[in-house]
Amino acid sequence: MRLTFLGTGAAGGVPLWGCGCVVCASARIDVSYARRPNCAVVEAGEVRLLLDAGVMDVAERFPPGELLAILITHFHTDHVQGLFHWRWGVGELDVFAPHDAEGCADLYKYPGPLRFRHLSKFETFNVSDVHITPVPLVHSKPTLGYCIEHDGIRVAYLTDSSELPPATATFLTEWKPHTICLGCAYPPGMEGRRNHFDLPEAIALSNDYPSSRIVLMHISHHLDEWLRAHPDALPERMVLGHDNETLDFSGVP
Amino acid sequence: MRLTFLGTGAAGGVPLWGCGCVVCASARIDVSYARRPNCAVVEAGEVRLLLDAGVMDVAERFPPGELLAILITHFHTDHVQGLFHWRWGVGELDVFAPHDAEGCADLYKYPGPLRFRHLSKFETFNVSDVHITPVPLVHSKPTLGYCIEHDGIRVAYLTDSSELPPATATFLTEWKPHTICLGCAYPPGMEGRRNHFDLPEAIALSNDYPSSRIVLMHISHHLDEWLRAHPDALPERMVLGHDNETLDFSGVP
Numbered sequence: 001m002r003l004t005f006l007g008t009g010a011a012g013g014v015p016l017w018g019c020g021c022v023v024c025a026s027a028r029i030d031v032s033y034a035r036r037p038n039c040a041v042v043e044a045g046e047v048r049l050l051l052d053a054g055v056m057d058v059a060e061r062f063p064p065g066e067l068l069a070i071l072i073t074h075f076h077t078d079h080v081q082g083l084f085h086w087r088w089g090v091g092e093l094d095v096f097a098p099h100d101a102e103g104c105a106d107l108y109k110y111p112g113p114l115r116f117r118h119l120s121k122f123e124t125f126n127v128s129d130v131h132i133t134p135v136p137l138v139h140s141k142p143t144l145g146y147c148i149e150h151d152g153i154r155v156a157y158l159t160d161s162s163e164l165p166p167a168t169a170t171f172l173t174e175w176k177p178h179t180i181c182l183g184c185a186y187p188p189g190m191e192g193r194r195n196h197f198d199l200p201e202a203i204a205l206s207n208d209y210p211s212s213r214i215v216l217m218h219i220s221h222h223l224d225e226w227l228r229a230h231p232d233a234l235p236e237r238m239v240l241g242h243d244n245e246t247l248d249f250s251g252v253p
Numbered sequence: 254m255r256l257t258f259l260g261t262g263a264a265g266g267v268p269l270w271g272c273g274c275v276v277c278a279s280a281r282i283d284v285s286y287a288r289r290p291n292c293a294v295v296e297a298g299e300v301r302l303l304l305d306a307g308v309m310d311v312a313e314r315f316p317p318g319e320l321l322a323i324l325i326t327h328f329h330t331d332h333v334q335g336l337f338h339w340r341w342g343v344g345e346l347d348v349f350a351p352h353d354a355e356g357c358a359d360l361y362k363y364p365g366p367l368r369f370r371h372l373s374k375f376e377t378f379n380v381s382d383v384h385i386t387p388v389p390l391v392h393s394k395p396t397l398g399y400c401i402e403h404d405g406i407r408v409a410y411l412t413d414s415s416e417l418p419p420a421t422a423t424f425l426t427e428w429k430p431h432t433i434c435l436g437c438a439y440p441p442g443m444e445g446r447r448n449h450f451d452l453p454e455a456i457a458l459s460n461d462y463p464s465s466r467i468v469l470m471h472i473s474h475h476l477d478e479w480l481r482a483h484p485d486a487l488p489e490r491m492v493l494g495h496d497n498e499t500l501d502f503s504g505v506p
Contacts, residue, residue: 012341018317018366019343037338056309056334064271077337077358081309084330085290088265090272105330105358113271 001044001153004246007055009035010185010220011078023224036243037078038159038218044150047128051157053082064091069127072097073159074143075104087112098142119144135168137161140195147175153249159183159218162195176211178252183218187226199223206238214238215247254297254406257499260308262288263438263473264331276477289496290331291412291471297403300381304410306335317344322380325350326412327396328357340365351395372397388421390414393448400428406502412436412471415448429464431505436471440479452476459491467491468500
């Protein structure tokens, strides 16, 4: 199994329009500093799944037949905006998502080829030989994390949450993921933040899963800037994800 | 004054995901056949205005200071989707738009640097020395056309309408635009169409404005395909717009 980040940025990505911070300025010059909104692709055997659709050209990247399904964590625009023009296409594609009567804009009204399938928490389902368990998160919209298992490899994808519900924490303790991709938008002491983990919270969470590697994603320019000044702040087992980076789990015991 | 089309496509643009028609197939091979969703930029003296934001990377194309304002015709996603990540930026930018309590997704809730200013029909306003009159159109959401005048040049931008309200038709008759950019999504005889002009209706409309050039936009793959089989179908004074094409009105009497 492999997971490739297409976007590791918080809502607006990096660089932000009009922002003069050192991170946004760097990202305008060197695309390796850029972070697009949330999006990743999982490849497991013959299966390819999209996780969120925050990157705007995902429909172009994946012609029909390239994906078996899309998993949406929640219906904020920075996670679904790549679906807006996709739904005017032709064909059929399963889109698994949390129950959210509102959805986003008129996606439900005009779904086109996108077949929205609403999931119940902790009810494992299969896409071919990939086993997926949706777990509830705590956010300003109904939000699911996805625990993905293939051929004994277990990866949890947990974006956009301010805490782990006890049942989700317990599930993860028993499930023992090899890697947790964890949304972490903010540095320590950020005022006005809400709905997302900051770095101290992410570190505290990582201590509850001592056998898991933690890869941070959904990263704002604030966190990138803070980490430039604190390059040794991440504990062992925790790394920053980057756009276009592939996590390869082949050979993982 | 100049107007450059950034996107001349209907909602999903051209090519559409999964579509095997000759137009979509051509557009995958040759980008000159592609049509992105609705978006244009008007340049008049020192003023640069964006008309709709259907193209997803418009925020990147226009750093702060490049635009004096954005004019939104209506809040369907294919006209505003380029605003979604823009609003997480820093600064201030006026966005003129029709009264629409719903807006699109959470744009009003989190506008960021976008200062939405709701317009009243037929009340002319100025952006520097450009005079703009919003005119009502008939669509499935509150929709405005924009009649733009600078230095004696008059251009009407009328997308997404199924007919012209009588007051709009009368205004245009008296205003005598040099050019009408007209949304025309469909070929003749298209079943199930609604909310947009088809070609016979666009031709009928053009006959009401004999001194105006008509440039079609918001074009679906269906219309492009039909016109390949009927290359002489467009009357004199009517042309198809294309992405990245500039209409230059300098020297117009």
